Amino acid sequence: MQIDRVELRWLSMPLRTPFETSFARETDKDCLLVRVFGEGFEGWGEVVAMKEPLYNEETLKTCWHLLEDLLIPLVLSRPWSSVEEWCAATRHVRRNYMARAGLEAALWDLHSLCQGRSLSSLWGGVRSRVEVGISLGIEASLDELLPQVEAGVAEGYRRIKLKIKPGWDLEPVAEVRRRWPSLLLQVDANSAYRLGDASHLARLDDFGLLLVEQPLEHDDIVDHATLARMVRTPICLDESIDTVDQCRRALQLGSAAIINIKPGRVGGYCASRDIHSFCLEQRVPCWVGGMLETGVGRLQNLALASLPNFTLPGDISASRRYFARDIIDPEVVLESVGCVRVPEVPGVAQFLDWGQLERVTLRVERW
Numbered sequence: 001m002q003i004d005r006v007e008l009r010w011l012s013m014p015l016r017t018p019f020e021t022s023f024a025r026e027t028d029k030d031c032l033l034v035r036v037f038g039e040g041f042e043g044w045g046e047v048v049a050m051k052e053p054l055y056n057e058e059t060l061k062t063c064w065h066l067l068e069d070l071l072i073p074l075v076l077s078r079p080w081s082s083v084e085e086w087c088a089a090t091r092h093v094r095r096n097y098m099a100r101a102g103l104e105a106a107l108w109d110l111h112s113l114c115q116g117r118s119l120s121s122l123w124g125g126v127r128s129r130v131e132v133g134i135s136l137g138i139e140a141s142l143d144e145l146l147p148q149v150e151a152g153v154a155e156g157y158r159r160i161k162l163k164i165k166p167g168w169d170l171e172p173v174a175e176v177r178r179r180w181p182s183l184l185l186q187v188d189a190n191s192a193y194r195l196g197d198a199s200h201l202a203r204l205d206d207f208g209l210l211l212v213e214q215p216l217e218h219d220d221i222v223d224h225a226t227l228a229r230m231v232r233t234p235i236c237l238d239e240s241i242d243t244v245d246q247c248r249r250a251l252q253l254g255s256a257a258i259i260n261i262k263p264g265r266v267g268g269y270c271a272s273r274d275i276h277s278f279c280l281e282q283r284v285p286c287w288v289g290g291m292l293e294t295g296v297g298r299l300q301n302l303a304l305a306s307l308p309n310f311t312l313p314g315d316i317s318a319s320r321r322y323f324a325r326d327i328i329d330p331e332v333v334l335e336s337v338g339c340v341r342v343p344e345v346p347g348v349a350q351f352l353d354w355g356q357l358e359r360v361t362l363r364v365e366r367w
Contacts, residue, residue: 001111002079006072007035008064010363013294016324020137022165022192024054029292029322032060034067034106036075043110044348046297047102048264055190055291056098056218056239056265063099071103072367083107087270097242097267104268105300112346118303120342123273125306129339132305133159133313134321135188135290138168142175149176152321158338159184159210159313165192170203177207184313188213191239195223198230210312211236211258221246224255234258238289242266244274251282258312262289263304264297272304280309290315295328295351299343302332306342316340327360329353 012030019026032047047067049058071090080086086107090100112119119125134152139145145162152160160180162172164187173187186209193201193215201215211234216223218239228235236258241247242265250256259279263272279286288305291297298316305314318340319331326332328351335341 001038001081001107001114003036003038003075003107005037005366006076007364007366008067008072009033009035009361010060010064011294011327011357011360012362013323013327013360015292015322016320018137019292019322020139021163021188022138022190024050024052026292029294030060031294032063032067032102033294033296034102036103036106036110038110039114041110041113041347042349043106043108043113044296044352045102045105045107045109045300046293047098048262048291048293048297049098058096058098062096063102066093066096066099067103068365071099075103075107076367080107083111084270087268095242098264101264101266101268104270105263105297108269109300109348116346118344118346119300120303120306120344123269123303123307125303125342126308127306127342128344129336129341130302130305130310130316131158131313131338132316132334132340133157133161133184133338134317135161135315136163138163138165142172145172146175146179149180153180153183156334156337157317159186161186161188161213161315163187164189166197173204173207173209184210186210186213186236188238189215191216191218195226198227201227202231205232209233213260214238214240221250221253221255224250225253228254228256236260238262239265241275244271244278247275247278251284257284259284259286260289261286261304262291263301264291265289269300269304273307276307276309285309285311287312288314288316292322294323295319295326295332296348298332299328299348299351302340302342313338325356327353327357
């Protein structure tokens with residue numbers, strides 16, 4: 001696979017409504033799109049970093065720098081026998097997972113076109129549809145949150161995730177559970193608590209939650225192991241898991257019963273599949289997390305979610321949940337109760353809405 005040219009775009013897309021977590025409030029989704037040309041095709045990938053280093057240490061500016069000054073020159077320097085060879089060649093780069101993941105995704109997209117096979121087929125997917133849920137941000141009041149839950153349930157989503165933080169946890173969870181007693185419900189703290197809050201977090205056990213996601217520090221696996229012995233609700237790790245080795249350590253310690261896999265967080269789809277396979281061997285369920293991806297990343301994440309051990313609903317909801325208009329056409333839609341169809345054809349480019357893409361593009365550079 002010879003890469004002839006690369007294009008990098010900075011996008012800014014307005015969200016339908018502000019999305020607040022324990023660490024940030026977003027009104028727009030900025031991201032980078034990587035476009036590679038080679039073998040008569042073009043492949044696309046998405047860099048999901050934020051504008052500020054709040055989820056992890058990366059930002060869109062640091063990702064642009066790494067791509068422009070290191071990764072793009074490297075990918076253009078010689079032919080690559082496989083995407084796996086590319087991943088091996090970039091292992092010397094410390095962290096910078098989101099920058100690496102964006103370019104790798106574009107290479108996978110290109111490779112799927114060269115092979116004439118969908119990503120799901122290339123990766124060993126076993127489902128034509130995957131179950132998905134929605135993530136609801138922190139709101140100022142229950143009066144603002146509850147209509148969103150009601151709308152999600154009415155649309156057909158069977159799993160709802162609530163973002164929580166100290167001061168916004170027990171009350172919203174209790175009220176949602178009271179109104180929807182059979183709903184698959186989980187919460188995500190994005191590292192908002194400390195081990196000293198264990199007795200408070202244990203009160204969430206009363207609500208029959210599917211899981212509590214990343215309650216403690218973003219890089220911790222030790223205190224999570226202690227917490228897991230103090231609560232009944234399964235602990236799911238997100239930010240703490242960025243490599244398959246870290247996943248192994250966490251499971252050996254008993255830090256988690258469930259693993260969230262975000263390709264951007266772990267450095268791409270090669271690493272995502274490695275973590276998935278390890279968890280399958282250990283009989284630990286996984287699910288695909290989300291970073292408010294555009295349709296480019298969303299379509300590729302659906303392919304990942306078709307793998308056998310992604311047994312819990314992923315954060316890969318319909319485009320219209322977060323964007324008034326996505327950059328793909330047709331957009332990702334909910335096709336049946338709680339499910340979205342996995343792309344059956346290779347390549348993202350055929351789905352791009354070029355008019356919308358140009359409207360939301362702030363910067364373009366080519367090499």
